[in-house]
Amino acid sequence: xxxxxxFYFCYLLCLCLGIACIVLVTTWNSKWRGGFAWDGSSLQFxxxxxxxxxxxxxxxxxxxxxxxxxxxxxxxxxPWKLLHAGVMLLALICSVLGLCAVxxxxxxxxxxxxxxxxxxxxxxxxxxxxxxxxxGLAGFLLPCSPMSFRKLLKPAHVWMGGSILILSVVSCISxxxxxxxxxxxGTTNGTQPYANLPPEALVANSFGxxxxxxxxxxxxxxxxxxxxxxxxxEDVSYSPLLQDDN
Amino acid sequence: xxxxxxFYFCYLLCLCLGIACIVLVTTWNSKWRGGFAWDGSSLQFxxxxxxxxxxxxxxxxxxxxxxxxxxxxxxxxxPWKLLHAGVMLLALICSVLGLCAVxxxxxxxxxxxxxxxxxxxxxxxxxxxxxxxxxGLAGFLLPCSPMSFRKLLKPAHVWMGGSILILSVVSCISxxxxxxxxxxxGTTNGTQPYANLPPEALVANSFGxxxxxxxxxxxxxxxxxxxxxxxxxEDVSYSPLLQDDN
Numbered sequence: 174x175x176x177x178x179x180f181y182f183c184y185l186l187c188l189c190l191g192i193a194c195i196v197l198v199t200t201w202n203s204k205w206r207g208g209f210a211w212d213g214s215s216l217q218f219x220x221x222x223x224x225x226x227x228x229x230x231x232x233x234x235x236x237x238x239x240x241x242x243x244x245x246x247x248x249x250x251x252p253w254k255l256l257h258a259g260v261m262l263l264a265l266i267c268s269v270l271g272l273c274a275v276x277x278x279x280x281x282x283x284x285x286x287x288x289x290x291x292x293x294x295x296x297x298x299x300x301x302x303x304x305x306x307x308x309g310l311a312g313f314l315l316p317c318s319p320m321s322f323r324k325l326l327k328p329a330h331v332w333m334g335g336s337i338l339i340l341s342v343v344s345c346i347s348x349x350x351x352x353x354x355x356x357x358x359g360t361t362n363g364t365q366p367y368a369n370l371p372p373e374a375l376v377a378n379s380f381g382x383x384x385x386x387x388x389x390x391x392x393x394x395x396x397x398x399x400x401x402x403x404x405x406x407e408d409v410s411y412s413p414l415l416q417d418d419n
Numbered sequence: 420x421x422x423x424x425x426f427y428f429c430y431l432l433c434l435c436l437g438i439a440c441i442v443l444v445t446t447w448n449s450k451w452r453g454g455f456a457w458d459g460s461s462l463q464f465x466x467x468x469x470x471x472x473x474x475x476x477x478x479x480x481x482x483x484x485x486x487x488x489x490x491x492x493x494x495x496x497x498p499w500k501l502l503h504a505g506v507m508l509l510a511l512i513c514s515v516l517g518l519c520a521v522x523x524x525x526x527x528x529x530x531x532x533x534x535x536x537x538x539x540x541x542x543x544x545x546x547x548x549x550x551x552x553x554x555g556l557a558g559f560l561l562p563c564s565p566m567s568f569r570k571l572l573k574p575a576h577v578w579m580g581g582s583i584l585i586l587s588v589v590s591c592i593s594x595x596x597x598x599x600x601x602x603x604x605g606t607t608n609g610t611q612p613y614a615n616l617p618p619e620a621l622v623a624n625s626f627g628x629x630x631x632x633x634x635x636x637x638x639x640x641x642x643x644x645x646x647x648x649x650x651x652x653e654d655v656s657y658s659p660l661l662q663d664d665n
Contacts, residue, residue, distance in 0.1 A: 294592060339588070349535045350596065354535070354601075355600075382540070396581075
């Protein structure tokens with residue numbers, strides 16, 4: 174009982190942190206970076222942080238802990254499998270749109286793509302996430318998938334899930350840090366320099382801290398064995414979609 | 420047996436990655452950033468990445484997985500406890516010296532301290548690591564520490580250990596990314612711009628990727644329940660230093 178109360182405390186915390194992250198990234202880009210457009214300008218770039226954080230961090234993190242919610246344990250797993258896959262697909266779509274936003278902006282402004290360490294880690298994260306989603310669909314939802322493949326895939330899927338979240342957090346923090354150095358150059362572009370910690374820098378730094386906290390709370394939930402869904406039998410947890418009756 | 424072979428494969432991988440990280444950060448700073456000094460110049464700054472990566476990532480990671488080495492399982496735990504504390508102390512000393520290097524450099528050059536997101540995450544990481552080390556010493560090595568405190572501390576110590584490693588990786592990647600934008604400005608400071616991916620950028624980006632891989636392998640080792648030291652009895656694992664006989 175105490176374990177379930179602790180779970181819901183952590184879950185509520187990650188819901189609040191997730192909402193706070195989306196509010197802060199939207200506020201930052203609308204209030205200080207000029208808002209949003211899809212026209213190749215810097216306003217199109219502003220979609221990049223919003224979509225990446227919403228997809229690769231908030232939706233991804235919430236999708237990852239879905240099976241840990243005790244409310245779902247006594248129920249048929251199939252709807253939760255579909256919800257897990259659906260939330261992750263939405264997260265993936267947001268991430269791909271977020272990448273389109275920055276590639277379009279770079280191409281329209283004749284800027285090189287994929288040279289910074291942030292971009293290297295970020296593109297690997299999205300590529301791994303895409304692979305994870307496709308393998309998850311093939312292994313856990315398609316009825317034709319062989320049982321041996323499911324058994325092999327499950328621990329790798331769980332470990333890769335946590336690793337992708339860590340990579341997402343690393344990408345986001347390096348990206349926010351980079352953006353603030355680009356945007357707050359002081360006299361060069363008529364802003365207050367980053368080093369003076371103007372309100373924009375305080376808000377964006379705090380937003381970065383919240384992303385890290387969100388990631389750590391999600392990883393805490395994922396790593397607690399008491400919060401794992403108890404499968405009716407080991408075989409059932411690997412059963413194909415159309416035979417899924419637990 | 421297969422589990423032990425897999426462990427040693429992961430362990431060898433993390434040793435190689437750790438050595439590669441130290442070689443790459445030293446090469447980067449000696450070959451392209453002018454080498455090292457302790458005189459308030461940018462050559463003093465160059466100690467910052469070397470000491471932080473050596474301390475907060477490589478030594479820290481190796482210290483964290485020490486109890487997981489199967490070779491140590493059948494033996495008296497005390498020498499391994501002391502080695503764990505010793506390696507972590509060395510890691511902490513490197514980290515603090517690494518912070519001194521950057522603070523001295525900033526102060527000598529009248530640059531603000533602690534304004535970037537990288538610095539916020541980095542200083543929190545070192546502060547948490549210091550707290551973790553002091554609490555670890557008080558809880559697991561001092562014989563006067565009450566058993567109830569040890570039992571409470573152990574899961575928090577384990578979880579905080581993994582979290583600090585994630586924070587270290589986040590700090591390092593944002594720091595390397597920031598440094599490369601500062602250092603490779605193109606015509607402004609007579610370097611090839613970062614966007615052209617000169618050899619320095621390729622080496623430093625690859626170094627960042629290796630740090631991430633090192634962190635993920637360490638977390639993989641820490642998260643595998645088959646690789647945890649089997650304590651002789653639950654009580655023994657919390658026994659004070661002078662009564663430690665397992």
